[in-house]
Amino acid sequence: MAKAPMNDDAFDRVAYQEADQQFRLVSEKLPRQAVTSLAREVVRRLEFRMPRAAKKEEMPSTTGIDALCEALLSTHDRAADDMIVAARRDGVRLEVIYLGYVAGAARRLGQMWDNDEISFAEVTIASGKLYRMIRALRHVVAPAIAEDRDERPAMFALAPGETHSLGIEIATDIFRREGWDVDMLVGLDHDTLVARSETRSYRAIVLVANSDTMLEPLTRLVLALRISHPLSHLVVAGHILDHHPDISTMIGADAVIKDIDTAVSRLQEVMDGMG
Structure with a gap:
C-alpha cells in the first residue's frame, strides 16, 4: 500500500491510502474492459467539476495543467502529489487545487484519451492517482459539493x-x-x-x-x-x-x-x- 506523502492536515491520509489500494486491486482483478470503464468514470466525473467561487485569476494556467498531467502520467508514483504539496506551500487555496488543478487535469486527460494520445495503461494509472488525490481532499471539497x-x-x-x-x-x-x-x-x-x-x-x-x-x-x-x-x-x-x-x-x-x-x-x- 502506498504511503500518503501529503503532510497537510487538510488531506485525509486514510482515505488516500484506501483509494490507492482500491484502484490497485481493481486494476489487478477486473478485466481490461471493466478497468477502462472505471477509469473513464473517474475522469468524466471530475472533469465537469467547474470552478464556482474561485476567482479566474487564481486558476492555474494551461502550462500548470499540462505539468500536472505530465506528473500524473509519469512513472514516479508521487510526482503529482508532490506538485500539490508544493502548490499548498506556495499558498494556493485548496479549493483552487481541486476546482482548478484536479478538474483541469481530468478534462485534459479526457481530451488526450479521446484523441488516442495516451494508452490504456497510462490513463488507468493517471485516473487512479487523481481518484486518490480527490479522496484525500474530501473534507475540503465537501462543502462546495453539498452546497444547496x-x-x-x-x-x-x-x-x-x-x-x-x-x-x-x-x-x-x-x-x-x-x-x-x-x-x-x-x-x-x-x-x-x-x-x-x-x-x-x-x-x-x-x-x-x-x-x-x-x-x-x-x-x-x-x-x-x-x-x-x-x-x-x-x-x-x-x-x-x-x-x-x-x-x-x-x-x-x-x-x-x-x-x-x-x-x-x-x-x-x-x-x-x-x-
Whole structure:
C-alpha cells in the first residue's frame, strides 16, 4: 500500500491510502474492459467539476495543467502529489487545487484519451492517482459539493442492472417503520441514479446487489458516488456478499450489511462512526 506523502492536515491520509489500494486491486482483478470503464468514470466525473467561487485569476494556467498531467502520467508514483504539496506551500487555496488543478487535469486527460494520445495503461494509472488525490481532499471539497443540497439521513439504491428489488423494498420498509427518513432508488441506470443522488446530501448510502455479475457496475457506482458524496458512508448489502466476501475492500465501501435482522443497528453503528 502506498504511503500518503501529503503532510497537510487538510488531506485525509486514510482515505488516500484506501483509494490507492482500491484502484490497485481493481486494476489487478477486473478485466481490461471493466478497468477502462472505471477509469473513464473517474475522469468524466471530475472533469465537469467547474470552478464556482474561485476567482479566474487564481486558476492555474494551461502550462500548470499540462505539468500536472505530465506528473500524473509519469512513472514516479508521487510526482503529482508532490506538485500539490508544493502548490499548498506556495499558498494556493485548496479549493483552487481541486476546482482548478484536479478538474483541469481530468478534462485534459479526457481530451488526450479521446484523441488516442495516451494508452490504456497510462490513463488507468493517471485516473487512479487523481481518484486518490480527490479522496484525500474530501473534507475540503465537501462543502462546495453539498452546497444547496437538502441533508438527508440515508439513501438505499439498487445497483444498475440488478433486477431483484424485493430485498431493498423490504429493507426500506423496515427502516421507515423504525422512523428512518430513507430515499429509495430502484430501476435506474447508472447516470440517472448518480444524478438523482446529487439532489441531496446523505449521511449514508446503502447499495444493494445480489448477482455476482454486479461487481463491475457496483464498483463504478461507488467511484462516482465517492466523488459526488465525499463524506457519505457507503455501505454494500445483498446476496453479492455471498459471492464476494471481500467486496468491501475491492470496491472501496466503508462497511457491509450482511442480514436484514441486524440491518438497522448496523447502519446506525456505521453512521455513528463505529463501522
